[in-house]
Amino acid sequence: MENFVVSARKYRPSDFKSVVGQSHITTTLKNAIKNEHLAQAFLFCGPRGVGKTTCARILAKTINCEDRLENGEACNACSSCEAFNSNSSFNVHELDAASNNTVDDMRNLVEQVRYVPQRGKYKIYIIDEVHMLTTQAFNAFLKTLEEPPKHAIFILATTEKHKIIPTILSRCQIFDFNRIQIQDISQHLAYISKEEDIDYEEEALRLIATKADGALRDALSIFDLIVTFSAGKKVTYQETINNLHVLDYDYYFKVTDALLEESISKSLLIFDEILKKGFDGHNFLVGLSEHFRELMVCKDPDTAQLLLVSESAKNRYKDQSRQASLSFLLSALTICNQADMSYKTSKNQRLHVELVLMKLAKLPHAINLASLAEDSSKKKA
Ligand SMILES: Nc1ncnc2c1ncn2[C@@H]1O[C@H](COP(=O)(O)OP(=O)(O)O)[C@@H](O)[C@H]1O
Ligand SMILES: [Mg+2]
Ligand SMILES: [Zn+2]
Incomplete structure (x- = not known):
């Protein structure tokens, strides 16, 4: 059997233009990169599965790209981009604050931040679920966030903006990610179906999109599940309502x-x-x-x-x-x-x-x- 890669991973957008439904954010980021008006700390807020981590990674890649395209996108071909695309770049550090939220974890990070990158211009620190940091951990981090070295960029992400203390909020450029519209999710699923050579009924995709409640990642997981059930044949409305236990309209x-x-x-x-x-x-x-x-x-x-x-x-x-x-x-x-x-x-x-x-x-x-x-x-x- 062919190796099955879940769609949410296979179809993680690799540039700003393939991010669905967040153009208010991607446009601003591209412009900031073009005009070299980049903030040093960002806060990405919004529900889960709408592209926060994805955009953080694209941003990290794009600002280190050695041959950026005129439209502000990364070239996806230079050695820096290739390192990013194969997850082997030393310039992006991801920390999941849900599991690394102690003072020591933060001290480690702060320690690393001091070193300039060996290649490329910027080191990017993505701190996911940042609201999970303990107060002490926050404090250990605050000074670095106030006066970061020139080569450091922080992207904090959270699903719970209201839990972020004002001192952090005031130091970050804040981006609010949208839930993705049903229409946009269905279109994205249609695109993936075509790429994967899977037949579908529009109503089925629509229903999956509705069930996902704005989270594209959830939509992709449901989609995978139903494709598996339909044994790769056709994603039909009937099959989908049976699987999701939804009442037929x-x-x-x-x-x-x-x-x-x-x-x-x-x-x-x-x-x-x-x-x-x-x-x-x-x-x-x-x-x-x-x-x-x-x-x-x-x-x-x-x-x-x-x-x-x-x-x-x-x-x-x-x-x-x-x-x-x-x-x-x-x-x-x-x-x-x-x-x-x-x-x-x-x-x-x-x-x-x-x-x-x-x-x-x-x-x-x-x-x-x-x-x-x-x-x-x-x-x-
Ligand atoms: N706006 C989006 N456009 C395209 N794909 C998306 C988008 N949001 C989520 N996805 C899909 O869901 C997966 C997880 O998204 P992620 O960026 O990790 O979400 P978040 O960090 O907001 O929870 C991605 O790999 C991608 O396949
Ligand atoms: Mg994430
Ligand atoms: Zn590049």
Whole structure:
């Protein structure tokens, strides 16, 4: 069997332009490098798996590149770049503060910082999870951070910015990394699938992207898992929902159809089927709200771009959206929202959701009555 390299490692971006969804950061860094306006201490903040370590390494490589490209990227060919790319560079030091957080660890680091690099201009120290340093360790480090030698650059990274003391914050140039958008993650997964010659359904990638909750690394791990399950054939939506134990969105369409037909019985039976499959009532409620939300944004061509579903599913949403009136969707969203908030305190959670469905099934009728009443009062007036 071929050696399997996990995608998160195989596809670690090697230059700024291949970093997904953080252009506000990569552009600033490239400009700073071009204009030689580089800070000596950076703080990279943001959730896990969004490219903090990746960007720190790219920055380290780029500022030591001997033949930098005009656009501010590293050449990836000079001996310095090659050393970086093969992880054999002496100019980048990574310290994981989660496991090396004592005063001694910091003293060691401070000691090393004093020596000028033997080759290249800069030595770069990447300190990951920097909020895990003990107070004493912080203190041992503070002076070096205040007056670093010219050849030293510090990149601190953290998922918990609020735990960083103000003295550190004030000494660093701070970059806030974004969660990566679903659209960007799906596109990245599509790119990788093509590179790896893996067939896929767009909805499947979309779902993986949604599950990853903004973390590209998580998306890649889920993707690998599903590729393994599908034995390298095709990443299908069906396979993906089975593996991730996600409710097929088809159910939301079916329930909504039943509700628009004012059929309490149909909607209750569908809900029963969902519960029998082992899905949780609360998740269903939240999913149903999201479904109504998608239908709502479809109503207006201007907001249709806010639709969070795959290209291929869009028409289906648009079709159903035409069947449902705006008043129905608005009231339905309100009902679902209230039920969502009171779900946890309800004694009979199954009945709680069933009641929601009953109310929703009676909505079209109630809305009709209301508009009839309005019409007749207008006629009288
Ligand atoms: N913005 C991004 N663009 C492209 N790949 C990314 C991005 N963020 C994360 N990844 C993928 O996830 C892996 C881990 O990312 P990493 O930079 O270590 O995340 P962090 O340090 O923010 O936790 C990378 O090797 C890469 O494959
Ligand atoms: Mg990291
Ligand atoms: Zn180079």
